[in-house]
Amino acid sequence: MSKALNLVIVGVGGQGTLLASRVLGSIAGQLGLDVKLSEVHGMSQRGGSVTTCVRMGETVHSPLVEQGGADFILAFEELEALRALPYLKKGGSVIVNTQQILPLPVIIGAEKYPEGILTRLRGECETIALDALPLATKAGNARAVNTVLLGRLAKSLPHEKALWHRALEETLPPRFLEANLKAFEAGYAL
């Protein structure tokens, strides 16, 4: 079971969490592993919290990563990282984009956006915080935040970089590839 890897990818509907999971699916394919992804379609895509699970290993039955089961949480937004924290396995890591997107109850003043999220995360687990948006913009595509995060994830995993490059080539439309490869490298270099 040493090859088994469970990830939870969280963010806000529309942030591109599905693309990140497909790249990971391609990695599993190249490694010859069984793999399942659980995606969110429909209502939650309208700016709600979204959770995507990726599981790979010798044999995978359930497509879901549950509480205490994730080796990594890849969070596109701080509040969503905190919400997803119970999914983390003991010894697991959170990779979090330091963007904050205010949910509607906060916008209308009914609730408050929590303070000190990174401190709370750091108190619980290895927390890798990065500001992915400027890196993505510098790489040539502001929407490549997901690839910056994947680059940082790749650095924490033992697989060769060539595997990731192939996964990006398999998953992305060719016209977006160059900027995304740069974004990946920017994340990897952190």
Place this chain on the structure above:
Amino acid sequence: MKELLLGNEAIARGAWEAGATVSTAYPGTPSTEITEELAKFSEIYCEWSPNEKVALEVALGASMGGARAICCMKHVGVNVAADPLFTAAYTGVNGGLVLIAADDPGMHSSQNEQDSRFYARSAHVPMLEPSSSEECLLFTKKAFELSENYDSPVMLRLVTRIAHARSLVQPGQREETPLKPYEKNPRKYVMMPGFARGRHVAVEAREKRLLSEISALGLNKIEWNDPSLGVICSGSAYNYVKEALPAASVLKLGLVYPLDVELIKEFAQKVEKLVVVEELEPFFEEQIKALGLPVSGKEKTGLQGELFSRKLGQLFGAEAPAGPAETPNLPQRPPVLCPGCPHRAVFHVLRKMNFVVAADIGCYTLGALPPLNAVDSVVCMGASIGMAMGLEKARGRDFAQKTVSVIGDSTFVHSGITGLIDLVYNKGNSTVIIVDNSTTGMTGHQPNPTTGQDIHFRAAPQLSLERLCEAVGVQSVKVVDPFDLAALEGILKEETAKDGPSVVIARRPCALLSREKKPPLRVKAEACIRCGACLRIGCPAISMGQGGLSIDPALCVGCGLCAGLCPKSAIEGGTL
């Protein structure tokens, strides 16, 4: 080479490989992607039908005409299609007919979590349930075979976690299935009492034959392990059982109706303790209890929501891994109307005018959430108009003047038209607002009869809502741009005061469809008095922080709705 496919994509692939040539559907989460995928195959005629009833009737006609046909819908769609379904069970088929019903335990995108398995049982049609994308493909092909072998429509049940999960699939080749000859056969296809009695006999006979041949179908399998615990399960529950109870012996049912009674008895005899693990209703459990076998299930697993491996493990005494504690009272992040959404303007006006609002199913259901809080009821596709009529008949003419129904263009065509006819015919007085955003929004922008495009986005005859409403006898039909707030308010005031039913078509394309993005608006900090008027429309682009009001330029599409509400003209750059 294996491909990583969504369950829904694998169903489409299976139908293609099985030689299907006709596919019909009304979009509905979690079933929509099946038909979107089918539409990519040039060998298959595909349509978005106006509703699920029509979809199934077209598919049945195609089957009678000798083609293999597939019809896809979400669980509540089967309610709409139930009428043809129960009689299609009598007529049987010519070419294979497969009906996909996608259930939504946990209600990720639905108004209830009904269990479609009961339809198979009460209509007496076989039902299959896959556990993975691979099985989605194989079972779809199998369903066509069964349909033709047993002269019956065959249902295939999905749940969200199968439909929207990706797993590895070995795709195969398409086998062309020649069109079967068409022969007139009224005793099989004209279901009047004298003929239907004969067909009911045939239904019972074919089910008996299927039961006698059930083991040869290879859909159910026992996975022997420790005999001290035996679990009967299917679909997504099988995945959770394998994960949570790896030592247990498992009877996995691929055919969930009719039940393989002999196999269940054999399994029950050889295990010490027998349990059923199934999401939603005790469908297997009650039938197994009726066989006189000692079995338990629902007293542990309950009727509601999804099961999950961890919860299942805990129920059976396993130690569940724990993650860091949940942080209490985190702000929720519900789905919201998009920036620039035309529905926002309608709900802003309705709340301002303090109407009782019977709404419907679509993106605009979100008008019920804070801060808009503008909706009183949402029940099912098309219900809004009937609900408003009932409110009037209960509370009188004056109440009708304070009541409106709100329904989208696609939902209106789906099943609002008959409600409108009732409103006219039975002398109702309420006002119907058709929020026409020129698409089927929530399910991902499928064309519908009012958009002038077919499933392939090619030109199609366009249904005129105005002329339709006039034709059913509505005397007053008005069209308004919802972003013209004053006009919208004026028309609503006028129309609700009138005797007789009115229709107001609030027409503006979905913000995600209109390609032009205007420059984002800006706040003039010195002019803003922080009154919060712009915040009450619930636009995700506007927020009030420590430094005052701000508009996120990445989200704002420049629709200008907020600027029009500002009493101090402190929001600039927008044009309405």
